Amino acid sequence: MFRFIVRRLLQMVLAFFGTTLIVYALMFAGQGDPIQALAGERPVTAAQRAYLTEKYHLDATGVGGFFYRYFDYISNLLRGDLGESLTGRSIGDILAAAWPVTIRLALIAIAVAVVFGVTAGVLAGIRRASIFDNATLLLTLLVLGIPTIVLAPLAQYFLGVRWQLFPPTAGADPDFFALLLPGIVLGSLSLATALRLTRTSVAENLRADYVRTARSKGLPNRRVVSVHVLRNSLIPVITFLGVEVGNLMSGAIITEGVFNIPGVGFNLFRGIRTEDGPLVVGIVSVLVVVYLVSNLVVDILYAVLDPRIRYE
């Protein structure tokens, strides 16, 4: 197990540098005129252009310029300096301010997906073809069919503005309640998928031999479901949720925008809009780490859930 983790960590270092290189190259290739992008439609003076060009090495172009700027970036990164955004703010500071709120949001979303998705999935799996099962099927299809870009403003309008059940926006330093609605919106898609996955896998496992054995031993139904069936049914769900943690953090661009939460997605969106290469690369690098770590956690959880799975 220990060797497995060490090997995975070493792979993560490689994967990290590989992705930063690719993302940096993409941003570099797609970069038009970041100085004009920053100024919007206002004229940029020659003095201002010269100042920014020199400060951010924007005159280094072509293949040589790319490697010059990439190695400059990486060597600063290794010293723990993520660089400065085009407005002169330290990207490290931006990320330090953005991550906590995004993590809280993602945790609420995951909690919503697990609590409601897995519970309802188990219920639907046990009572297959019941009204509850059919109702959840219909509901999840509906949720999966509505993209967040529609769902988020609708939820905000009805639950926030019209009926005033929730605050319509969360702001920079939100309490748990203010994050609840964005969390539910963000988690609803994962909720629907988790529900479908749990339901199928519970329904399948209920017909497995070991369940019949357990029942014939005379175990109470509650124990059969919660220990034998659920534990085995969770493997696909855990796989899904592990990947979803990364998705929720990077995919919160729309939700964070609609509910005005200055998190990672919010900053990523701004970075892309203003062609702020270093900001985008910084955020994406951290996201890559999140994906890698959550995948590692999932792999370790497999071993916990199913003793037959071992790592050497």
Add this chain to the structure above:
Amino acid sequence: MRVRRLAAWTALPLAVTLGLVACGSGGDGGSGESDPNAAVRIEIAEPQHLVPTNTNETSGSQVLAALFSPLVDYDEAHKPYEVAAESITSEDNTTWTIKLKDGYTFHNGEAVTADSYIDAWNYGAYAPNGQNSSYFFEKIAGYDDLQGESPKAETLSGLKKVDDLTFTVALSQPYSEFKAMLGYTAFYPLPKAAFSAPGTLAEGYEQAPIGQGPFKMKGTWQHDAKVEVERYDAFPGEQPKVAGVEFRIYQQLTAAYADVLSDNLDVIKTIPTENLSTADTDLGDRFLQSPASSLHFLAFPTFQDEFSNPDVRKAISMAIDRDEITRSIFKDSQQPARSFVSPAVAGYRENTVGAAGEFDPAKAKTLYQAAGGPSKITLSYNGDGGHKDWIDATCNQLKANLGVDCVGSAEPKFADLLTKVKDKQPIGLFRLGWVMDYPSMENYLGPLYSSNGSSNYYGYRNPDFDRLLAEGAKAPSEEEAIKKYQEAEDLLAEDLPVVPLRFGQNNFGHSTKVKSVEMDLFDRINLVKIEAIK
């Protein structure tokens, strides 16, 4: 068990709702009297900078308007009057004497002196400091010596201190409307505390700027979240009617709009386009409009043969139904334009474009064919600005009314459009907009149409026009300057290098908790006028 937990989940929001409703009705039920102890919340975007000479977008300048008091402000007729200045005078339009009012202090207690202005302006004009608004100082003598990578001088030779409250500004050329320039953000003073050494801005000044205005910082600039200011009691000018302002930072206007609807935010400065059609019913008389300084137009590449004939340009202008497009596409959020300068400046006259501004398809077609206009017209625009709808509508009108083939061609970003325009590539007509730097006719004419204008991308050259502008700058009084500028504007109507299409308009709104919400010419909420309702 699970059912009970679900019940608890729904009970929580319900309880909070009741609380909210109770609070809401309490607030509404007030007498509408002003509450001087309340703070108001105003929407902004994340400012790019909070240093006066580095701030040229509306969010930053809105915050600075709270922290600083300008030398001049503008009256109903858009003419400047003194605020922090006692008098601003000149005999020859070249050397201006600025006397400051006594009694102004910075928020750290430091007295405002002539040096506060001189130091700030020198810092702003010095090219290696890379200040966004450095071009505001280009009219001052010695500006050129501060440019380049290693400038010859560090201070503007045109700025001279006379005594503690008086200084003179020598311009490199006479300019009759220098006083009108001084109302903008770039001309605020800076305290000694802003500099760590002469000419070096102290690190961290930007996080909590010290000004001499009606409000002082409360804490520091909380990036992406808010900037809070509170009333500065030692301010000698007109005191604001609220205890403080929270500038709340939004990335998306739709979020701010939802907050205004539910009284979680007091003022939204721009109502998002998608909500414009419902704003009237949503907000009622809390939906407000005021003229903005922006002008939107279609420019001709007059250096190309096919557009070199003014009659071709006039025919195209006559074939466009501005009123229809403003109504159906912009839902009256902008106003049709038939002049080259905005109603936001003194000297504006309606309909200076004349006959070419009237929608007359029959006449347009005859004129177009007689002048031998091209059979295919391209309208270029930037795809990142929401321009597709009106460009397509304009194209359809040109097709129908002139019998030509017309296509809209999108460049991905504004920078791409500008690059092609600067390189004089054949991209047909192109859209541009203009927002004034200071309320003066000259600012709408000089940069855009004079032979060496910084934003003259259409190759327009008219020596008479240049001469009239120069005469206007030398005119002994503002009235006479305006006369010259109006003559210059009439020349533009004859040549029509661009087709003015629309004037911008501020569409803003406020919650039920504030009143007296006004917007100034620089798209800023007037923070001295706004009141909170008890």
